[in-house]
Structures are given as C-alpha cells and as structure tokens.
Amino acid sequence: MADVLRFRDDPVPDEPAVSLDAFLDQTNAASVRIEAGDDVRRLAPVLDRTKLIEVDFPKFRDGRGFSSARVLREMGYTGEIKATGDVLVDLLFFMRRCGFDSFAPNVPFDEADVEATLSRYPYVYQSAADAAVPIWQLRHPELANG
Numbered sequence: 053m054a055d056v057l058r059f060r061d062d063p064v065p066d067e068p069a070v071s072l073d074a075f076l077d078q079t080n081a082a083s084v085r086i087e088a089g090d091d092v093r094r095l096a097p098v099l100d101r102t103k104l105i106e107v108d109f110p111k112f113r114d115g116r117g118f119s120s121a122r123v124l125r126e127m128g129y130t131g132e133i134k135a136t137g138d139v140l141v142d143l144l145f146f147m148r149r150c151g152f153d154s155f156a157p158n159v160p161f162d163e164a165d166v167e168a169t170l171s172r173y174p175y176v177y178q179s180a181a182d183a184a185v186p187i188w189q190l191r192h193p194e195l196a197n198g
Contacts, residue, residue, distance in 0.1 A: 057144075057161055058154040060132055065104040075102075085136075092120045092127075099129050107152070109137040118150045125151035125181035141165045145173060151181035 058064070069085035070078070072094060083104040086092055095102060105124060107117040121133050132154055135147055139157040144166060147155070155161070175187040189196045 055160050056154065056156045057166060058132075059148070060153050062132075065132065069104060069106045086117070086120055088114050088116050090120075092123050095124070095129075096127055099124075099127060099131075102129070102131055104132045104134060105129070106134045106136050106156075109135060109139050112138045112140050112143070114138075118147065121147070121151035122181050141169050144169045149176065149180040149182045149184065 065083050067081070067083050069083040070081050072084055072086060072090045075081045075084040076094065076098065079101075082101060083106070084095065084102060085106045085108060087108050088110050092105070095105070107120050109117050117135060121135075124133060133152050134154040134156055135152045136156045137158055139147070139155055141157075141161045144155065144161075148170070175190070176184045177188070178186055
C-alpha cells in the first residue's frame with residue numbers, strides 16, 4: 053500500500069501547504085493548498101515561486117480539482133500538483149492526464165490496482181495536459197498541424 057504516490061524525480065517539497073489566501077499574503081511560502089471552489093488563476097502572478105500545489109478532493113464526486121490541475125498546466129506551471137483527500141484509484145489515469153503528478157489519498161492505494169489503472173487504456177482520444185498523442189494523430193500524422 054502506498055500512502056503517497058509520486059511521479060516526479062525532483063526533491064519532495066518539505067514545507068506544509070497553506071491556504072490560497074495565506075499563500076498570496078506571504079512572500080516566503082512555496083506550497084499552497086487549493087480547496088474546492090478556489091480559483092487557481094489567482095496563482096498566475098506567483099507560479100514562479102510555487103513548488104507544490106495540493107488540490108483537495110473533499111468528495112470523489114467533486115470534479116473541480118480536475119479543472120484546477122488542467123488550468124495550472126495551461127498557465128505553464130511545471131511544479132508538483134498533488135491530489136489529496138477522497139481520491140479514488142479508478143481515476144488516477146484521468147487525473148494524470150489533467151496534470152496531477154502526485155497523490156495523497158485518504159485511503160492508501162494498492163500497488164497492483166495502481167498498475168492496472170494506469171495501464172488500462174493504451175491510447176487516448178484527445179490532447180490533455182500530459183504528453184500522450186491522441187490515437188487519431190497516430191493514425192493520421194499528416195492532420196496533426198491543421
């Protein structure tokens with residue numbers, strides 16, 4: 053069982069994450085916790101000093117965190133985005149596609165379940181925050197640039 057699952061090689065940020073408002077009020081904080089309903093676009097001016105963004109999932113039915121991760125990646129954020137809370141192993145593949153690269157679920161993941169989930173879909177159908185090439189582009193590379 054894994055308490056934290058991480059897909060990064062850089063050092064793990066060791067300072068605790070603070071709320072979005074506290075993060076924006078401080079100049080020395082490097083880790084921020086995004087709660088459901090927080091607007092991650094508020095981080096745009098300070099992304100360069102942000103090492104870790106924890107996105108909380110209060111309930112598995114609350115998908116706002118998926119959008120938060122995607123928006124952060126679209127803004128150019130390359131640091132760690134960690135999903136915390138009610139994170140289900142079934143959603144890991146989709147969360148990785150949105151930009152999450154570490155996970156701290158309330159209930160630890162079984163390693164065999166993680167492997168099965170991440171290898172279930174060999175192809176994707178659309179572009180996302182990850183580097184996976186959509187299957188249509190693999191089949192028709194001449195259409196990739198318009």
